[in-house]
Amino acid sequence: MGASEALSAANGVAEAVLLRAAMGLPESVQARLAGRPVVLDGQRLAPETQLMLRLQRLARLPGAETLPIAEGRAAVAHHAGLAAGQQPIGAVRDFPVGDLPARLYTPTDVSGPTPLLVFFHGGGFMYGDLESHDAPCRVLAEQARVRVLAIDYRMGPEDPFPAAYDDALAAYEWAVVNAESLGCDPQRLAVGGDSAGGNLAAGVALEAARRGWPLAFQLLVYPATDCDRQTRSFDMFGEGFYLTRAFMDLANECYIPAGHDLHDPRLSPLFADIPDGVAPAFVATAGFDPLRDEGEAYAHKLTDAGADVELRRYPDQIHGFFNIVGVGRRSPAAVHEIAAKLGDALRG
Template sequence: MYSPDTTGPWPVLLYVHGGGFVIGDLETHDKVCRTLCNHAGMLVVAVDYRLAPEHPFPAATDDTEAALRWVLANAATWGGDAGRIAVAGDSAGAQLALVAARRVRSANVRALGLIYPVAQHPDESSASYRENGEGKFLTTGVVRWFMASYLGGRAEAVYHPDYALLGSAGLESLPATWVATMGHDPLRDEGHALAEELASAEVAMTHRHYPEAIHACIHFTAVSPIGLQVMTELAQWLREQV
């Protein structure tokens, strides 16, 4: 947990780290959570969900849902305001954040922040995979390995609505949503498509596209200002929502 240097009660952000459902943890995203806490003025709760391949789908989804329900029930204990909750994540964590918010369907969850979300299986053809699948940090081969590890050989899971977000039901139940996509990211097109589906479902949608950025840019703030820009713009949007 990360608390602001102000007097509470604070709005609460449940943050779900990325890493293809296989890697990543509380340490890899410590700086991300600190940055969002500082700029958004929110109590940030980071989720240490179970990872594949030891814990395949839907373990991570179940853990994220459980964490969100726990925050809703216990936020006041830690100086948070249970009536002002947001959920956010990056990459696989963004996918988990959306599914958890959709499963819980609480009016107290007021905002959803999705940074370069996973929305479909990498075998689904897209121009962004063809353009950016090699040499730009995240590769097609790595994504396929992540997803094979996460789905555990369950072919039917590829189309499960708790995995494949595009074309799935229940998007209209989501709170105001902010989606960030990166120009040099294999996941760019599925992020664009998800933003369009959310808008079509009449979700209050904000889509920010960063054409010069790569996947995982929020971790490379020492060499590029774009990652920090992504996080500060998300933080400002969260302030306005909660």
């Protein structure tokens, strides 16, 4: 390791220690340090989240969307690592799913066939990988007592639409065929993801109903469902709450070919026709998230089509809370609740 790499590593350790200490303070202290309470749309931002955002501003950390793609990817991975902590897991195994890298998480002390969640990470179709979402996948597997198969799909700008969509369908079909060899029950399969991954999971669930693939449940965490984004939440929370309007504009630019219809249902599930027999869904949204309204609109559309849907808004959270499992209290508690919903749906 050279001098610059050693300095960078030392700075990363110091940053992680500071964040962990700040997020571990009593909430009353966090509230004082965070500043005046942030109240919008009848919601109050969690003091620990407000403090985390303030520390980010004080450190003058650039948003990933302001950097070249490679550096932005590194920044997203760094942010995820800071909030990950050390999450227990029974076993982890990497292997290819077709041509795609994948990682299988097996919870501690399981025997016999388990349910399986096929998981797609978020990141605007341009950021994220198996490492960025390793920690929340561990939490889902351990807390829900299911195996989790995380998929590393192709992304823009190198591989624009429909690459990620096609990869998601192919990966889920592979899981259906190979479920038993993974130690899983083919009748208790689920698909899930956060943000862009929630978009892909929603698309898989729709296509599974059309093709007759077995699918017991879909887990959609603040899913991106409308690439046009003419929503109140996008206007209200597009600056200052981690996910920005500029980030989403760059995501569209990197992934969607110029001139392509933003209402293509493979891009924007909100404009899809909902087939009969679509799997039950748990849809989680965050109060201070630009994508809040489109995620909730999709939950309502599924409900109107006759699907069994539970919609849960975490009103004090921001986009990205799903990755915050190793620091603080409120964000990890929300992720544990999401994991419990998954377990109840597949094991109940």
